[in-house]
Amino acid sequence: MSRDRDRILEQALKHELRGNAPSAECLDAETLAAWQDGALDAAQMSAAELHASTCTRCQAMLAAFARGSATPAVEAVPDADGFRWWKWWLAPLAAGAAAVTLWMVVPEEQKLATAPPQPQAAVAIDATQSRAAEQASPPLAPPAAQNIERKREAAEGKLNAEAAREDRPQFKDAPAPKEETAVAQMPPPPAAVALGAAAAPAARNEGFAAAPSADLQKSARLSAASIEVATVDRNHRWRITGNRIELTANAGTTWTVVRDQPDEGISAGSAPTPSVAWFVGRAGLVLVTKDGGASFDEVSIAEPLDVASVSAVDARTASIFTTSGRRFRTDDGGRTWRPF
């Protein structure tokens, strides 16, 4: 009965704690942000906790904020004036080298034949299987991390036994105590996508994962150099992989290659609407499509500068940033560019 009482108490807590009504003293967004960044002094912190402990609205905001903060840490693109172009080119090469190295060290029985290269014509790529395989097989952890993982699992087992002896309850997602620091220092999950106008090159290539299956290896090689560009419509996304531009209209279930020109070296994109997208790349390359990828206009800048990022407002207005720190803007769809 004692155990039953605990379970009953937990159920009762869910209802009781959700019944607290919000008050006029609810935390505003600025205070909530200051709280999360540790900018409240002791008195302010106490007042905030006191209020939030009895206010479902503020508790819900804390919960939503915590969820909203659980995004992959993406390194912000440094200011154009200090941008190091050589890192930009080096990152994809390094990721590719790492991909080859890890593929080679995978045990022999896990190596499978690689898929043939994609034909140049537009094809629909079924990402479902590879995505499912990706999710089924977690990234191959480096040896040090694997050791830490084994230690953590052992510690968890030991912890549960100790707690049992000490008559302490265990929470489902409680961490193992001794290895927490080591676990916490493990690298965050790979950043699978980079949204928006410009994502850091280093972050774009964190998505690599060596895998035993051919599909997963292909997917891993894709994600090592792929950049996704989101639009306001979550079903429509663009994907840049080297020279290839792909488009999905069903949230990534299938992808259609809309452009694949050799040596373009596309580096970034910006898609203010599902049908309008700008892409930039090597030697001043600027492309714009106004019909969802059915056709592209090349509106490159005259100077052969490698373009690192683009920020577009619509089909006529966009700003680009070169690796040398120069910025250009167009208000006429790329017909003319002016530095700023």
Added chain:
Amino acid sequence: MEDVDARRAERLYNKAKGERWKLPLEVFTNALERSAEKTFAGRPPDESELDRYYDSLHLEDLALACACAMGREDAWDHFVREFRPAMYRSADAIDPGGDARDIAEALYAELFGLRERDGIRQSVFRYFHGRSALSTWLRSLIAQRYVDRYRETRRLEPLPEESGPAPIRARTTAIDPDRARYLEIMKTTLGAAIAALSPRDRLRLACYYAQEMTLAQIASVTREHEATVSRHLARTRQALRGDVERRLAGHHGFSRREIDECFQSVVDDAGNLDLADWLDTSRKKSEVDRSLKEEHL
């Protein structure tokens, strides 16, 4: 609140790199004063405290916010490049179904200051005071608006129609007349026991049971280690149970059997789920078993 003196303002302006956006010093100074006014409302700080406060601000973010509020194109370009993607990512993380994304988009428009009052551009940036990072403030705004919209939606949902689901079958067994009394006493006692907890203990419980936050998320709120959160939750829950049992035995003179009846009464009562359980309707149910796992009692 005293005005920021010129030398201090200039020092902070330089630290904020306000010149990068051609931000007028006066505008930045006003922002500093508003920030201090909000933080120290009702308790004027001394000079050293004020200095420490100003130096603790995210000055570059504050300068950027001021410049964006003024409509400075280069500042806005920078904001779009650096912060807009993160806004969308945050919205997608808050609601993977995408319902928060339009909130981020609407916020983006408000930040730009599409509204004008008396000919002056009104931007939400004026509410940023630099206490937190700009990115944190943006996430906080999205979270707040998401929660408020959800609550408003729940409040406006129509009541179920009369011709809806079939009526609930009546109980075949007689209702214990004492059950309602035990339930009422149990709820009152539990409420009193929860109210007697420290705010932080209560907040941890609410975050875990009512908001179904993970230990890591709670740790970020209380600025503790996950293990500490886990330990405190376990201790609080045990203390709560003990307090409830003591109150039932002491204040109400209940026997062990009657205390069991009180606990059992909560099982039979579904509670006011429609009114209080507003979090669950459009969100996926948590798959995490929130019950405690006890090896021995």
